[in-house]
Amino acid sequence: MPAKPILTLRVNGEAHEVAVPVHKTLLEVLREDLGLIGTKHGCELGECGTCTVLVDGQPVLSCLALPVELEGQEIVTVEGMAPPGQLHPLQQAFAELGAAQCGYCTPGILLTSMALLADKREPTRDEIRQALSGNICRCTGYTKILEAVELAALRMSGEVAGGKHGRGATA
């Protein structure tokens, strides 16, 4: 294999050709080669959950994943959670309920929650806690994050009308 093989990565529904060293992590390729800076990093050792993205719907720590192994798989980052100009119900709920403070762990937590809700339509609070136990947040005390995931789940299952505030509205 050449030092910089040309790989085709499918990210947020688009195919990207990249030529990168085989040891360059998915985190680095997303941020540095594809300009997807929404994926953050807190340790680069697989310990904090900040860099979580979805690979074929499953949460994956992008700091430990190598693109060379991910060809042909669907990668979703925070930028691809919803169609352009729209918000995923999780993003809407996180914004409305103050679940993002510094916002740095937020992309990873959103994507982990997205995988959870794809798996379980109405998770209990304990199930949400379990699912998010690998994502550290130092700002919120998690309370508003748990509430936001619950609200998004209710809206997605149609029990509560969604997005009454609308994107960017403040009152």
Next chain:
Amino acid sequence: MSTEEFSVIGKPLARVDAWEKVVGAARYADDFFLPRMAYAKIRRSDHPHALIKRIDTTRANALPGVYVVVTGRDFPAVRFGILPVSQDEEALCTDKVRMVGDPIAAVAAVDEETAERAADLIDVEYEVLPPIMSVEEALAQDKVRIHEYGDGPNIHKAVAFEFGDVEEGFRQAALVREDVFFYQGNTHLPMEQHAAVAQWSPDGKLTLWSSTQTPHYVHRALAKTLQMPPAWIRVIAAPVGGGFGGKTDPFSHEIVVARLAQLTGRPVKIGLTREEVFYCHRGRHPVSMWVKTGVTKNGEILAMHFRSYVDGGAYGSYGVASLLYTGALQTVTYRVPRYKFEGMRAFTNKPPCGPKRGHGTPQPRYALECHLDKIAEQLGLDPAEMRRRIVVDEYTKTANHLTITTCGLRECIDRVVEASGWREKHGKLPYGKGVGFACSSYLTGAGLPIYWNDMPHSGAIVKVDRGGGVAVLCGATEIGQGSDSVLTYVVAEQLGIDPKDIRMATADSDLTPVDLGSYSSRVTLMAGHAAARAAERMRILIHEAVAKKLEVVPGELVSRGGRVFVKDDPERGVSFAEAAVLAETMHGTLACAGSYTPPKRAGKFKGSGVGPSPCYSYTACVAEVSVDPDTGEVTVDRVWIAHDVGRALNPLLVEGQVEGSVYMGLGEALMEEQVFREGLHKIPSMLEYKSPTTLETPEIYTILVETVDPEGPFGAKEAGQGPLLPVPPAVANAVYDAVGARIDEVPISPEKVARAVELKKQGKPARVGPERLPVFTFPEPVKVASAFGEAADPSVKRKTQV
């Protein structure tokens, strides 16, 4: 809550930066990728204490892809540090290293990997010195000095004050009790690792983007260490991915990238590794404490004597302030008529400690609240009821000359007692279950600036556009606490417009008026006032123009709902955009400035500068725990917390600050510790440095109490730090209620709890904590008459004047 009078204030609105944060569009410092950008790495010391004999950069320079390698000799021989009295850091160490991780040399290269490899190729020869790893060793090793300055060999600072005759108070007391405590150091652990990007323009001007809470002080440090006119330096604080005090010092890496960018002619970025962040630190000081209190049989405090022995680490940082804070606020929560404080800070060969959420006050708060719990038990009093009786009186001065304005602590106590079912639980739960109680107070912004001067602590400019858009320019730094949001709300309320019509431009030394930074819980009050005043001036200009058009007097107008209209005839009015055109036509370009300087209320004695604040927040907390007596494991089941925030400008954001404070307090109480072995951090990773996850964080019940303080904008006090303070002692007191064991040091680890339970079984005193204190002779105290009980100065605004 009295929010009807306001359109924006008091409403649970989404943060103004929420939308960019949930889509991943917020640009933190490490998200800046500039054309031709190089990457930097710093070579750091492997030894805790050593002389640098030789640095050879030949091999690093020869590595392909390396642009430049620098050592301390490539910088002006100037030291820096956050406090003027502790200028003891170098951009890169020239002759001596004082801790593992001290910066020695730096590389700029084509990519991060090359820079890292080159940094490893720098050869450093050391002459190893004996490392000093504790306060006791610092005192014993008087021949080996970490620094040449201070109040004695390895003594950074030693202070002593006596306000009133404490011995007389002890003589009158029904009970005099002494206790010893230790609070282990811990670190901020922000999710974002520090990063900075520097760029020089062709005309010799520098721009630095950094993850900093204090761009103003970074600006000062760059000017000093690069020997440049401040006017040629622009510092921009990117949104900070968590600070908690860990990004309030100017750091060597910020100076290093600036120099590297100058030498390479390229933008240069540095991003610290998680391990480097652990070594940059500036977190919670480890503190040993002794407290002696004399009380009446009802628990009224007659006198208190407090001593703190502070392990400072390798540099000064905020240490002098941190030390004084371990003694300053004991008097602000409860009535303490006579008070004596003695404290010392030692240098040790460990990462420097500094301000972490609560800055210097969680340690004494732990000691004091555990101490009071023991006193209440000895007197046969309910610990919540006893505290309720001894709460400070509003609009009085404390023994150490601090001025209390509003105090909602009694209501906080009542509310958590009620909500938690305290009376039914304390002393009544089955073995292994318990509840604990504690209170606290905290400042709303430091009353004095770091560099003493008479200029404002915060400034803001409000600019109105012809389309009705409003820009707010303010030096305040968004670190996740919601400063951009709070300033938006304040201006929106003043101008009667939708917050969405306001754009914030913050923390940019070229564009925004100085705000001293996001520390000491100062932004809501100080920048809030500055923005409110700027907006008020703007409203006056607008009303003058609209009044002329409508042929009324300005006093008849109000601004609300995006309109300016006649109060008694709301149909008569114009839109805000039309009003802006009228006002610009009348006055010219619309820009108004506002600023805020806190009232000068410090006592007239040396050392009085730490502690004064325009007003203080108050908190009461109940923690309910389950303790496994066999393993010693403590599970916090629930936390009730009531916080006097003055007025919640946005209750959603205030709750978020309270919940985050509780979380961080629980981490300190139960598991977090910054510990070393022969100079090396034992656990410099997010896996091994244990912090609470979703699984360890309990349900938190937050109660907001509003006292509407006349000192705060719209009556607001702080919320970001104070609510951390009562959490660790509430947990400790709950552990005692559960299993009858006193853990007089944090973290309250399973090992300590199990040991205390075992001691109890053996019929020995069921206490685990420090057995002795460092041996140190404090200086003669500065004796100042106690100001306890004196009425606040007539200049202090009373509530009736609101």
